[in-house]
Amino acid sequence: MPTKKRIMNAAGEIFGQDGFKAATIRKIATAAQANVAAINYHFRDKQGLYLAVLEDTFSKGFQRFPADGETDNDKGPEQRLRTFIHKMFYRFLSNEGWGGISGRGKLIAREFFEPTPAFENIVETYITPHKQMLVSIIAELSPDKADKDKQLACAISIIGQCVYYAFASPIIKRIAPAFMPTQQNLDRLADHVFLFSLGGIQQINNTDITTIDILETP
């Protein structure tokens, strides 16, 4: 494998594990069995390497697991929601997600939390369209298709659940080991999120938010 690719693979894992700042180019270079200076040669600087890895990750991720299966367009919204969620789980947690390099899910989750300048572009190119798709699926499941706010809120609830599995696996391991995401139970977890969210959407649609008596602030 050429040096450049070896570096990118190692970088994806290490950036994901340690974060941009804590990761060192020396650690990456060692893991890639390359010279430290090679990184600067190929990617100009640390930031350049990070950018390259991030872009590569998203591009490969959405290429490998596109948000909408092509054949899904003629299916009902329920099935499309289910597919959408499964794909998200696969992108984040599958061994083949995000370019087939393990550890890259963490890289993404980290950008959600503390975005680098590199993220702006990613949001525009990948995330916004992806979100739109989810919102439109939810709209199809809703009687009042015009209530964008409700749909958006539901979208966030769904994404939140998915990301939590990629994001908080250390704590899940501690408080609910059976739900640690593994290659084996990915489908089961995704199906739970799917069902839970389906119920959630219906509940939101059936409730007039103003009917909730205001809770005394704690």
Next chain:
Amino acid sequence: MPTKKRIMNAAGEIFGQDGFKAATIRKIATAAQANVAAINYHFRDKQGLYLAVLEDTFSKGFQRFPADGETDNDKGPEQRLRTFIHKMFYRFLSNEGWGGISGRGKLIAREFFEPTPAFENIVETYITPHKQMLVSIIAELSPDKADKDKQLACAISIIGQCVYYAFASPIIKRIAPAFMPTQQNLDRLADHVFLFSLGGIQQINNTDITTIDILETP
């Protein structure tokens, strides 16, 4: 304010913003208008400071917003779930959360993602009991109280939504600015999560998981 307290306040914010590694004690000391050596004097080293802040954060957070309001015991499970979720939002996102020091929510969220050795103790003391409480509330809402797995899965879905707001505000700001958590809309967001989750729990309870035809892996 005494130096020690000033340091802890500054540290909470900066550790939350930058993470343990990227945060520098110089930056903290400057923000606290204290000498760098004072940190060493009061907390032994950077790690000691971090530990102190983390412990203080949890202790203050659960003291200020205990998971169960005292008067809640005689209320129904729905109301208790609602309180539970609101309290979580307040703990993570209120100006008065986690000891009244802004920025500490991020500190916590970060520990979920990449726990430091300090976290082990926190999990045991605070998080596990907190999770137990949520599970038991869900159990009351479920006909089959013995199905611990379903309850645990629902608990994770609920916590995931809450944490996502504390965790992913940068991306929420970009794709759904109206849902950026602020002091003003905290209650509204919490109520959405409450309703969504109520629907989710019911759906999970009403569905036999085996009825879902297995999705072809994408």
Next chain:
Amino acid sequence: MPTKKRIMNAAGEIFGQDGFKAATIRKIATAAQANVAAINYHFRDKQGLYLAVLEDTFSKGFQRFPADGETDNDKGPEQRLRTFIHKMFYRFLSNEGWGGISGRGKLIAREFFEPTPAFENIVETYITPHKQMLVSIIAELSPDKADKDKQLACAISIIGQCVYYAFASPIIKRIAPAFMPTQQNLDRLADHVFLFSLGGIQQINNTDITTIDILETP
């Protein structure tokens, strides 16, 4: 024991072991079960403490083991040389040497090697007279009492042997464990040095240095 004395005792040992620079007042304070600031209070600064300990060490050492036993004046030069050497061993290596605090011999030896400003005064007050006494003993053993150079050279040879035992005990332990100076074999070691030196003096006196054919420089 008053704080000041406790500090001096601890300081003697630690300065001897670690040297002036490497010794820290914190280590001394801890060993003395005193506050760090107490050192500055009693001795003004680190250097002041060192000076006090050094002066105290010499004064106590020569008080406890004066170079000439009072009753020795009527003895022959051989016996006086023997006493002189024994006293030196005791001063340097006995548990009761240098004020009865162990470790102070190292303190002295160190000053021989890298004298601090404090040493100038010590040389004048204690060491020069001490050396004069040794030279005059050697003179009595020499036929040509006027050859000060020979006597001085012999004095250095004698002192060198004595100091080596106090100075190089770590290496002696490694290459000749039986000759490690202990409380038990102090007299035996001193007697060896005495005999060896007696022979040395006689040889020097009996040889005309010019008779040695010049060695080709290696």
Next chain:
Amino acid sequence: MPTKKRIMNAAGEIFGQDGFKAATIRKIATAAQANVAAINYHFRDKQGLYLAVLEDTFSKGFQRFPADGETDNDKGPEQRLRTFIHKMFYRFLSNEGWGGISGRGKLIAREFFEPTPAFENIVETYITPHKQMLVSIIAELSPDKADKDKQLACAISIIGQCVYYAFASPIIKRIAPAFMPTQQNLDRLADHVFLFSLGGIQQINNTDITTIDILETP
């Protein structure tokens, strides 16, 4: 001269003068006209530099002045002892000693006094064989070749004198300036030690230690 070598030369001198702890890599780097980080690059850390210098010093020292001149084997033990002592003086005090770098004699002397972990290896590789050679020379000068204890004691007396000159030059300067070791009087000093020691060995051999009436402890 390459940076690495410049650093080692500067380090030898400064470590010798100040000791390991008190020496600073900044001072060394400045003296070597190199960057502080270069030390880390070439020697990993301060300790690594020290180790390298120490090893280099001994290796070069014994290479330049091997303990036994090749042609000495057919000479008598007296001449061999004389050579041995001269070589020691040259190694410790000659400008060309210890690799031709001034100040390294102090480095060695310091290790005798307070050995660092690095010294263990040096003792084994260089010092023990060196001592063995001296002992065997002394044995040849002794009628009772089996009395190893006497020979060892004499060896220590000889080494003690030599080391004292390398070790205690500051005090020699004060109490006997004429005997300060310089490049000019090295041979003269060595010859004195040789003669003195010759007499010492003979005296030790001729005296039954038990004939000495036990000295009353002072």
Next chain:
DNA sequence: TATGAATGAGCCTTCATTCAT
């Protein structure tokens, strides 16, 4: 007399980067 708190200076080390090859 003695101490806890706080400080400024300095040290070792690490890091990303550059340069000559």
Next chain:
DNA sequence: AATGAATGAAGGCTCATTCAT
């Protein structure tokens, strides 16, 4: 395309000292 050598900046930590009590 790739590397070993070297650098400047910055970071965590330690230390002797001072000050208010």
